[in-house]
Amino acid sequence: MAETRLIRKDALTKLFEKTRQSGRRILAPKAKGEQAFFEEVTSFGEVCLDHVQTRSSAKEAVFPKCEALLRYKFGDKGAVSYDEKPFEPPVTVVFGTRPCDARSLAALRAVFNWDTPDKFYLEREARTTIISVSCTKADSDCFCTSVGGGPGDTAGSDILLTPVSDKEYLAEILTEKGQAIVALAPELFATAGGAQKEPHLAKVAVQFDVNELAKTIPVTFNDEKVWQEQSLACLGCGTCAYVCPTCACFDIQDEANRQGGVRLRCWDSCGFSLFTLHTSGHNPRHVQSQRWRQRVMHKFSYYLERQGMLGCVGCGRCSRACPVDMNLVEHLKELALHGRNG
C-alpha cells in the first residue's frame, strides 16, 4: 500500500486549498499563547507546526468533547418520540498530528468498537483522514519509544510527512484515504528518489521497559502507600484525561426543556471523585490514590488484558498539562522498579 513521494512545503498551501474545495474540513494545530490547539483552519498559513506537541489532542475529531447521542420530543400525555436525522459528521482531514496521536486512534477504536460498535465514533473515524508530521524534535516529556511508538511511526496515519529538508517533506502515503488526498492534487507529489526519513527524526530515548511495567504494576495494586505517595499532590482536576489522546471515558447527560431534549455525551475523567460515586453514597474509588491507580492500571495493565494493546501512546501531554507537575514517566519508572523490588 505504502507509496513514498516528495512534496514541497510551499505546495501545502495548494493542497489545503484543494482539500477545502473538496468539501473537507481541516483541523490543524493553531498557536494560541504559548500553546497550540487543534482547531478548524481554512488555510495553511494558520497552521503552526513549531510545537513539539499540541496541548489538546486530535481525538476531538473522532470523539468530540460534547456530542448529541439522540434528540427527542415530548408529546401529549407523557408521550416521547425521537427526532431522528441521519448522522452525517463532517468529512475531516486532521493535519499536523504527531505519530503518537495517529497511534491513539487504535486505542480509541478498541474501546468504541468493543463488542458493541459505537456508531458515533466509527462514523467519525471513517470520515477522518490523518495527515501526520514526523517529529524532528522532542522534549523531556515525550516517551513514545517506551510504549512501542516512534517519532516517525506510521501506525494510524493515512499520510505521514517527514521534513527531509528546509523545503521538502517526504510523504508516505499509507492508506486509501491518504491516496484520496493525493488524488486531489497529484501534481504536487513528486517521486521520492532516495530521500530517507530516519536521519531527520528526533531521538527519543526509551525510558522504561513497558513489558516489565505490565508485570510489576498488578503486583503493586495493593501497595496503597505507593499510590498514596504518588498522588499526594494530585488535585483530582482531570486535566490529564482531558488532554489525553486515548482517554475515552465519558459521561451521558440529558438537557431538555418542555418541548424536548437532547442526550449528550461529554468527556469525563476517572480522576474525579464523582466518577464512580453511587447514589447510596458508596464510592468504590473513594480516595484520590485509588483514582490515580485506576488511571495508571487502566492504561498499562487493563488495556493490555482487555484490548490487547497499551492505552498510552507516550505523547506526554498529561505531564505537560498537569498543574502540579505530576510526571507520568517518573511515576511509571518508579512503579516498574517498585514491583521489581517486591
Place this chain on the structure above:
Amino acid sequence: MAVATSNIPNIYKPYLMRIEKVTVEAPGVRTFRLVFTNPEEAEKFTFQAGQFAEYSSFGDGESTFCIASSPTRKGYVECTFRQAGRVTSGLASKDVGDVIGFRGPYGNTFPLEAWEGKNIVFVAGGIALPPMRCVIWNVLDLRDKYKDVTILYGARTVADLVYKDELAEWDARPDVRLVTTVDPGGETPDWKGQIGFVPAVVEKAAPSAENSIAVVCGPPIMIKFTLPVLSKLGFKPENIFTTLENRMKCGVGKCGRCNVGKTYVCKDGPVFTFAQVKELPPEY
C-alpha cells in the same frame, strides 16, 4: 462532501416503553411494568435472568437497574427502583401511560440451566430483592426442574419489605420455604416473621449446602456477614452467586466507570460467583 452512511445502529437509543402498571412497594420504592410501544421491537426482544438495563427518564438521564421480572413472563419487563437521585426522581414522577426509555438487556446471566436438579437458596436484603425476583420467578415458573427452593429475605422494617403480595404468595406455596425477617425494632405488632439480621436468620434457618446453590444479594454489610455463615453451612464460593452493582453510564464497556480492576461489571457481570469476587481487587 457526501459520504455514504453505514447502518451501524445507535447503541445509545433506548426502546420507548409505556408504563403499564405502577406498584408502590415501600416508601420511595416503585415497580414499573413496561411494555414496548413498538410491537416489532417487542417481538424481537429477549433477555435472561440476571441481566440489567438502562432506564431513561427523558430530560433527566439514565439509571441502571436489573430487570426484575422473569424472562418466563413474556410481553413486558418490570423494574423496581428507589427514588434517590435526579433520574429516579424523574422516573418516580411518571405514571401509567407515560413513556420512558429502556436500553438493554446488558450483562451476563445466572446459569439457570446448570442449576437444574439442585436446591436453590435465595438470600436477599432490602432493595436487593428485585434482582433476585427475576431468578425466583424464573425458577418457580420451571418449578419441576429444581429441587428445594428457600427464600430468606430481610429488610430494616416491615414497611421496607418489597413485593409484599408476592411474599404472601410464596409463603402460601407448599413448594417454597420463605423466611422473612426485619431488623430489631423494625417489626410491627402483627409481624409474624423473624426479628433479627439476615446473617443470623440464615444461620438459624440452616439451609443444606448439599447439592445446593445460594444466591445472595444485599447491602455490602449484609453480604460481608452472610458469607461466613454460608461457608459454615458448607456452601462453596463457586456455588454462591451474587450481582455486583456499580455506577454505569453506557452499559456496554465504554464509559469506563464500572470496572473492578480489569473486570467490567457491565460486560463480565453483573452476575459473579464468590469464587470470582474473591479474585477481584478490593475496589467495589
Place this chain on the structure above:
Amino acid sequence: MEELKNKVRELLKAGTVQAVIGYRAGSDEKTARVAFVRQPDEADGLILDPRCTDNLAVYLLKPEVKLLGKLAIVARPTTARTILQLASENQLADGQVIVLGVSADGKAVVELASFEALEKFVGQVPAGLTEEEKVLLAKIEGMSREERWAFWQSEFARCIKCYACRAACPMCYCSRCIVESNQPQWIPVSPHDEGNLEWHLVRAMHLAGRCLNCGFCAKACPMGIPLNLLTQRLAEEAKAAFGAVAGGSATGEYALSMFKADDKEGFIR
C-alpha cells in the same frame, strides 16, 4: 534558603508539625512542584525561587494531606492571604497551621504560628494587581461590548469543563459544587457554549470578593483560558465600590458577606 531548610528541620525534629508543604524542583528547570516534607533530612530538597508560584494553600483542605498530621506551609504573601481568607471563612482554625512566611523578595522566612502574626505579615505587603495585570485588564475593558463578547466567546469555546480551575483554586472548597447539584441541574454539565459561559460566570461570582489573585486557576487551565481576568475584574470592582480587599484578616467579613447602608450605585432605578 538555608534559613528555610533549618526551620523545617527544626519543626519536624521537635515534632511541632508532622509535615511541611513546600516547593521542590520539578520536571525541568522551569518548573517547581509541591513537596510534602515529613523527615528532617528531606528538607534538603526544598527550593525557594521565582519558579515557586503555585498557591500551596490548596493542599491545606485536601483530606489526604490533612491525614499527614499537623502541617506547616511555605507561604508567599499571596498564599498567606489565602490562609487568612480561609480562616475568615472558618476553614482553618488559629494555630492549626504554621506558616513559614516568605517575604516578597523571596529571601527572608519568618515563622508565623498565629493568625495575628500572619495578619501583620500580609499587612506589610501591598495587595492588588501588578502593573502588567492592570494593563491586560484595561485592554479588555477598553474593547467595545461586542468585542468583549466575541473575545470571551472565543475563549470559552475552548473550555472542556474539566474544572481544573476549580480543583486548583484554594478557595473552591465546597464539598459539593453548584455544578454537581443536579436537582435541578443549574449549570449544564456539557461543555457547550451556553454551559461554558454559565460555568465561568458562576465560578467568578462565587469567588467575588474572595479571590486572592494567585493565578493558579489560569495556570491549571489546560486550554489556556485567561479566566483569572474575570476574578481580577471583580476584585477591582469590590475594591473600588466597597474598599474591600480579600485576605487581610482572619476574622473580617468579605465584600459580599457584609454591606453598608450607603453603598453607592448609580444604576438602580
Place this chain on the structure above:
Amino acid sequence: MENDNKATGAFEPKLVAFVCNWCTYVGADLAGTSRLKYASNVRVIRLPCTGRIDFMLILKAFAQGMDGVIVSGCHPGDCHYTVGNYHARRRWILFRSLLDFAGIDVRRVHFAWVSAAEGAKWADLVNKVSGEVRELGPYKEYQGLAGKGIA
C-alpha cells in the same frame, strides 16, 4: 407570547421580572388594581426577597430566550427581612460589572426599587424597560448560544 406583535409584525421584547414578595410584587399588584396601563410583555416571578434573587436566574432568563430582565425589590431600609436588599445591592454591583466585562449587554438588565405603594413607578418602569429593550431588538447573541458547541 411571541416575539412579534401579531397586529403589526414588529418585534415585541420578552421580559421577565424577578421581584420581591413584599414590595415590588405588591406594587405591581397595585398597578393592576389601579388599572394602570402598562406593557404586557413582562412575566413576573415572585421571590421572597431580592436577597434570594440568585444571579443565575438572570443568566437562565436569557438562556430561555428573554430579551430583557428586571430585578426589583424593596427600597433600602424597607426590607421585610431587614437587610436582604442591602446584600442584593452589593451582589448586583459586582455581578453587573462582571456581565459587562464578559460582554453581556447590561442595557438588558434593569435593577429597581419599587415599593408596595409605587404602582405607578412599576408601570412606568415596565414601560421604559420595554421601550428600551424594543429599541435594542432581540437578544440574538445570547439566544444563539443554545445548542452551540454540540457536535
